[in-house]
Amino acid sequence: MKGLGRLTPLAAESEQSSSDFIGKVPSDGLVDVDVLIFDLRLLNCCGDLASTEDWKGGNVFGSWDHTGLSSSCTGLAEYCFSLSLGQKFQSSIILKWILGFCWYLLHLVVSLVGMVCFLNHLLLSSIISTGLLRKYQNLKLNNLNCLAIVVDSEEAEDITKIKKLLSWLSSIDVKCITLYDLQGVLKRTIGNDFKSMTNTSLRECKMSKMTVEILSLSDGKEGIAKAANFLISKYMKDDSLRCNGTKPTFSESQVSNALEAIGYKGPDPELLLVYGPARCHLGFPPWRLRYTEIIHMGSLRFMNYGSLARALYDFSKKNQNYGK
Amino acid sequence: MEKHSQRPEPKNLNSVWRFLRRCLFSVLSFGPMPKHIAFIMDGNRRYAKKMQIKEGSGHNVGFTSLVSSLQYCYEMGVKYVTVYAFSIDNFKRKPEEVGSLMHLMKEKIDQLLEEESIVHKFGLKLNFWGSLDLLPEPIRSAAEKAMVHTANNTGPVLSICVAYTSTNEILRAINKSCARFEDKTGEGSDPANSILVTDLEENLDSASCSEPDIVIRTSGETRLSNFLLWQSTFSHLQSPNLFWPEFSLRHLIWSVLEYQKVYPYLEARRKLCQES
Numbered sequence: 001m002k003g004l005g006r007l008t009p010l011a012a013e014s015e016q017s018s019s020d021f022i023g024k025v026p027s028d029g030l031v032d033v034d035v036l037i038f039d040l041r042l043l044n045c046c047g048d049l050a051s052t053e054d055w056k057g058g059n060v061f062g063s064w065d066h067t068g069l070s071s072s073c074t075g076l077a078e079y080c081f082s083l084s085l086g087q088k089f090q091s092s093i094i095l096k097w098i099l100g101f102c103w104y105l106l107h108l109v110v111s112l113v114g115m116v117c118f119l120n121h122l123l124l125s126s127i128i129s130t131g132l133l134r135k136y137q138n139l140k141l142n143n144l145n146c147l148a149i150v151v152d153s154e155e156a157e158d159i160t161k162i163k164k165l166l167s168w169l170s171s172i173d174v175k176c177i178t179l180y181d182l183q184g185v186l187k188r189t190i191g192n193d194f195k196s197m198t199n200t201s202l203r204e205c206k207m208s209k210m211t212v213e214i215l216s217l218s219d220g221k222e223g224i225a226k227a228a229n230f231l232i233s234k235y236m237k238d239d240s241l242r243c244n245g246t247k248p249t250f251s252e253s254q255v256s257n258a259l260e261a262i263g264y265k266g267p268d269p270e271l272l273l274v275y276g277p278a279r280c281h282l283g284f285p286p287w288r289l290r291y292t293e294i295i296h297m298g299s300l301r302f303m304n305y306g307s308l309a310r311a312l313y314d315f316s317k318k319n320q321n322y323g324k
Numbered sequence: 325m326e327k328h329s330q331r332p333e334p335k336n337l338n339s340v341w342r343f344l345r346r347c348l349f350s351v352l353s354f355g356p357m358p359k360h361i362a363f364i365m366d367g368n369r370r371y372a373k374k375m376q377i378k379e380g381s382g383h384n385v386g387f388t389s390l391v392s393s394l395q396y397c398y399e400m401g402v403k404y405v406t407v408y409a410f411s412i413d414n415f416k417r418k419p420e421e422v423g424s425l426m427h428l429m430k431e432k433i434d435q436l437l438e439e440e441s442i443v444h445k446f447g448l449k450l451n452f453w454g455s456l457d458l459l460p461e462p463i464r465s466a467a468e469k470a471m472v473h474t475a476n477n478t479g480p481v482l483s484i485c486v487a488y489t490s491t492n493e494i495l496r497a498i499n500k501s502c503a504r505f506e507d508k509t510g511e512g513s514d515p516a517n518s519i520l521v522t523d524l525e526e527n528l529d530s531a532s533c534s535e536p537d538i539v540i541r542t543s544g545e546t547r548l549s550n551f552l553l554w555q556s557t558f559s560h561l562q563s564p565n566l567f568w569p570e571f572s573l574r575h576l577i578w579s580v581l582e583y584q585k586v587y588p589y590l591e592a593r594r595k596l597c598q599e600s
Contacts, residue, residue: 109587182593217597225520232506280433291547292547324417
C-alpha cells in the first residue's frame with residue numbers, strides 16, 4: 001500500500017496558522033505524510049525555504065516553506081513524499097534513533113563540560129577553605145547591606161546545612177539575611193526554631209548580630225496584590241480623591257509604602273545566592289529583586305565555605321552603572 | 325569567467341548552511357524546546373570599545389546580532405522572543421547618547437517594517453512593552469504604527485521592551501486593576517482582597533505571552549536590572565560571558581542545551597506551584 005503525501009500551497013488568505021497545514025493533505029486515498037525527507041534538489045527548485053514550520057505528528061527531518069512551492073514543483077514534491085507504509089514506519093523509527101543518538105551525544109558534551117567546571121570550582125573552593133589565599137580572608141563587604149539566599153524546597157529540609165550556612169555568614173559579619181524557599185519549608189523548620197528561641201514573629205528574627213528574615217512564595221506576588229488592595233481601599237475611603245474624578249494612579253513609592261504598611265516590606269538584597277539544581281529565583285518577591293546580583297551556588301548538599309567566600313569576594317569587586 | 329562561477333556559489337552555500345542548521349534544530353527538538361526566550365542585550369558599548377569603533381556603532385552591530393538571533397530562534401520553533409532594548413533607567417545617560425539611541429530605534433523600527441525584513445519573512449507580530457508615553461513623539465508613533473501594522477500576523481511574536489522597567493510594568497498593572505475595580509463597584513465599598521494576583525497578571529504588558537523559559541543576559545552580568553521580575557519565577561537565568569554583538573548560533577544552541585538539562589526540575593516546580 002502506498003502512502004502519498006501531496007503538499008498543496010495554503011490559501012492566499014493566511015487565516016489558518018501554518019500548523020494547520022498537515023490537516024490540509026487531501027484524504028482521497030492518501031495518508032498523512034509521516035516522514036518529511038528533505039531533498040536538496042528542492043531547495044533550488046522552490047527558491048527560498050527560510051521558514052520553519054512545526055509539523056503535527058510524525059518526524060521532521062528538515063522543514064518546509066509552503067509559500068515557496070510553485071505549481072511546477074508539485075510533481076517533484078509528490079515524488080519525494082511517496083513512500084510505502086512499511087518503509088515509512090521503518091524509516092521513521094531509524095530516524096528517531098539517529099536523532100535521539102545525536103541528542104544524547106550533544107548532552108554528553110554539555111555534561112562533561114559541566115563536570116569539568118564543577119571539579120574546577122570544587123578545587124578552588126577547597127583551597128579557599130583552607131585559608132591559604134589571602135584575598136578571600138577579611139572580605140570587604142561594605143556594599144552588602146542585605147544578602148538573600150534562595151534554597152530549593154526539597155534541599156531546605158536539611159536544617160543542619162542551613163544552620164551551618166547561617167553560622168558561616170555570621171562569622172563573615174553579614175548583618176542581614178533573607179532566606180527564601182518556594183514552598184515555605186524554611187518557615188516551618190527554621191522559622192519555628194527561631195520562634196521558640198526568641199519569641200518573635202515567624203518572618204523575622206534578630207540573632208546575636210544578624211537579622212534573619214524568612215520568606216516564601218506567598219510573600220512575593222500575593223504581597224503585591226495585597227498592597228494593591230490596601231491602596232484601593234484607602235482610595236475608596238478618601239472622599240476628596242474620588243470626588244475629584246481622578247482615576248486611581250499610584251506611584252512606585254506609594255506601592256513601596258503600602259508594602260511596608262501591610263508588613264511585606266524588606267530591604268532589597270544586593271546579592272542573592274541560589275542553592276539548588278538550577279539558577280532560578282523561584283518567585284523571590286519581584287519588588288525587591290531589581291538590581292540584585294544572582295549567583296548560582298549549586299546544590300545545598302555540596303555547599304562549602306570556599307564557594308561562599310568566592311561568591312562574596314566576586315560581589316565585592318562588582319561595579320553597577322544602574323542603567324547609566 | 326571566474327566572476328560568473330562565483331555568483332551562484334554563495335546561494336548554494338547558504339542553502340547548505342540552512343539545511344545543516346535545520347538538521348541541528350531537529351536534533352535539539354528531541355528534547356524539550358523553549359517556547360519563550362528573553363534577551364537582555366548588554367555589552368554593546370563595551371564591544372565597541374573592545375573593537376575600537378565608535379560607541380554608537382556598537383548598537384548598530386548589536387541590532388544585526390539581534391536579527392540573526394531572532395532568525396535562529398524562530399527557525400527553532402520559539403514562539404515568543406522578548407528583548408530589553410531600552411530601560412527607563414537608561415534615560416539617565418548623557419542626552420547625546422539617549423538621542424542617538426532614540427534615533428537608532430526609530431530607524432530600526434522602520435527597517436523592521438520593510439518588505440525584506442524578518443517581520444515579513446516570519447509573519448512576526450510586534451509588541452512594544454513599556455511606558456511608551458515616556459518616549460519622544462516620533463518613536464512612540466513609529467512603535468504604535470508597527471504594532472497596528474502587525475496586529476493580525478499569526479506568526480511568532482517579538483516583544484521589544486522600550487522605556488520599560490518591571491516595577492513600572494507592575495505599577496501600571498496595579499493602576500489598571502484599581503481603575504477597573506473602581507468602575508465596577510460603587511461608592512464606599514470595601515475591596516478587601518478583591519484584586520487578585522490573576523487580575524494583576526491580566527493587566528501586565530506580557531499578558532498575551534507565556535512566561536519566559538530562558539532569560540539570557542550577555543556580558544556576564546548576573547542581575548536582571550528590573551527586567552521581567554514578575555514573569556521570571558521559573559525561568560532559567562543564564563549569563564554567558566560575552567558581549568551582545570558576539571552572541572551567535574553556537575551560544576544559542578548551548579543556551580538551549582543548558583535549558584534542556586534543567587527543564588525537568590523547573591517543570592516539576594512549576595507544576596507544584598500550580599497545584600498548591
